[in-house]
Amino acid sequence: MVQATRLALAVVLLFSLPAASQTGSASVQPAQSTASSAPAQSIDVKAAVDAYLAKMPPAQRARSDAYFEGGYWLMLWDVLLGVFVLWLMLHFRWSARMRNLAERITRFKPIQTALYWIQFILVFLALTFPLGVYEGYLREHKYGLSNQNFGQWLRDQLVALALILVLGAVLIVPLFGLVRRLGKTWRVWGAVVTIVFVAFLNLIAPVYIAPLFNQYKKLEDARIKDPILQIARANGIPANDVYEFDESRQSNRVSAKVSGFAGTMRISLNDNLLKRCTLPEIETTMGHEMGHYVLNHQYKGLLITGIVLVIAFAFVNWGISYALARWGEAWDVRGITDVAVLPLAAILFYFFFFITTPLNNTVERTMEYEADMYGLNAARQPDGEANVDMMLGEYRKLDPGPVEEFVLFDHPSGRTRITAAMRWKAEHPETSSAEEMTKKIFTEK
Numbered sequence: 001m002v003q004a005t006r007l008a009l010a011v012v013l014l015f016s017l018p019a020a021s022q023t024g025s026a027s028v029q030p031a032q033s034t035a036s037s038a039p040a041q042s043i044d045v046k047a048a049v050d051a052y053l054a055k056m057p058p059a060q061r062a063r064s065d066a067y068f069e070g071g072y073w074l075m076l077w078d079v080l081l082g083v084f085v086l087w088l089m090l091h092f093r094w095s096a097r098m099r100n101l102a103e104r105i106t107r108f109k110p111i112q113t114a115l116y117w118i119q120f121i122l123v124f125l126a127l128t129f130p131l132g133v134y135e136g137y138l139r140e141h142k143y144g145l146s147n148q149n150f151g152q153w154l155r156d157q158l159v160a161l162a163l164i165l166v167l168g169a170v171l172i173v174p175l176f177g178l179v180r181r182l183g184k185t186w187r188v189w190g191a192v193v194t195i196v197f198v199a200f201l202n203l204i205a206p207v208y209i210a211p212l213f214n215q216y217k218k219l220e221d222a223r224i225k226d227p228i229l230q231i232a233r234a235n236g237i238p239a240n241d242v243y244e245f246d247e248s249r250q251s252n253r254v255s256a257k258v259s260g261f262a263g264t265m266r267i268s269l270n271d272n273l274l275k276r277c278t279l280p281e282i283e284t285t286m287g288h289e290m291g292h293y294v295l296n297h298q299y300k301g302l303l304i305t306g307i308v309l310v311i312a313f314a315f316v317n318w319g320i321s322y323a324l325a326r327w328g329e330a331w332d333v334r335g336i337t338d339v340a341v342l343p344l345a346a347i348l349f350y351f352f353f354f355i356t357t358p359l360n361n362t363v364e365r366t367m368e369y370e371a372d373m374y375g376l377n378a379a380r381q382p383d384g385e386a387n388v389d390m391m392l393g394e395y396r397k398l399d400p401g402p403v404e405e406f407v408l409f410d411h412p413s414g415r416t417r418i419t420a421a422m423r424w425k426a427e428h429p430e431t432s433s434a435e436e437m438t439k440k441i442f443t444e445k
């Protein structure tokens with residue numbers, strides 16, 4: 001999946017670390033029957049889509065919709081609470097006090113920035129922790145999506161906190177150095193530094209970050225590995241290995257991802273996918289992930305992130321000048337080169353990324369749709385694809401309205417994806433699979 005934009009946002013705003021990501025589809029069945037005279041529109045696409053959507057029992061569908069729609073409101077609450085806490089830091093001069101403490105400890109500017117950073121993160125996360133517990137733990141359990149007890153969940157959060165403290169400092173220290181040296185032109189170089197940082201994070205993520213949360217190992221089962229590598233070779237992907245990871249530690253969600261950068265790039269699938277899915281379903285998922293790889297989505301994502309960041313930094317620059325001219329003295333923040341300005345910068349980032357959510361989602365969703373198309377062509381398993389899309393419907397609303405999907409979805413909805421699969425199948429009737437069509441995915445619960 002393409003996480004560059006999201007990753008940059010997360011790092012800049014200092015939230016959580018990159019979550020695992022998403023799914024696609026693929027399999028390698030020799031297609032034949034070019035000679036056949038099968039009518040092109042051999043199936044009714046809409047009826048086929050509705051038949052798949054009907055596989056999820058109504059009660060479960062209602063629960064999935066409620067979960068996903070609740071997420072919209074959480075996005076809003078996250079922003080409101082985050083901005084409120086950041087404002088408290090400015091208004092009560094906590095930010096200025098943290099800076100003063102850092103200045104008393106050392107005269108060395110980069111260390112001051114790092115010391116401020118640690119205080120800032122600890123205060124911010126402490127005050128937003130209750131919402132974090134609700135969102136990340138209580139709510140996931142309420143909807144039966146989590147396999148973790150509180151201790152296990154907290155352990156993951158503490159690991160993420162340590163990463164944010166260390167990696168955030170690695171980004172913030174040079175950024176403030178740039179602001180101090182360059183003045184107004186910091187925003188362009190700031191975007192460059194941030195992109196290099198995100199590329200660096202992508203590079204080390206599979207090797208040093210992901211293993212802190214899950215165990216990764218090479219997929220050994222030849223019955224699954226061989227067909228996947230066959231698709232990879234056919235698509236010019238120089239892979240000798242596929243990785244599996246134990247996401248069942250956290251949840252029952254099926255997922256797969258492309259992670260890494262340049263030399264560390266790899267395709268991984270989670271153990272839930274292996275447990276719950278048939279080979280055609282696994283193949284179509286892997287075909288989707290290979291699509292991300294072949295279509296260079298990682299690199300395109302980075303480029304787009306760079307452009308967005310230049311605009312974001314320009315906005316932040318303007319907002320800081322505006323706000324400090326009015327309230328700088330009251331907050332005891334000396335200027336843009338003063339690290340105590342960070343809460344204000346974060347408020348402006350929140351605002352910017354909140355407003356541009358539809359744009360960021362659309363960039364990501366468009367790439368996901370491309371990967372779906374790629375997966376269908378690479379794996380030739382439209383029915384397997386439709387079943388996987390239904391499983392993703394456990395945590396993503398299956399059939400939203402068009403505006404809702406455009407604004408709020410970072411992946412295509414179940415209906416959109418299954419429609420694409422059935423449309424593809426209508427043109428390739430020989431790939432139809434009765435076994436997949438009749439497979440029961442959900443047990444009433």
Ligand SMILES: [Zn+2]
Pocket residue numbers: 001002022023024288289292368371
């Ligand atoms: Zn994807």
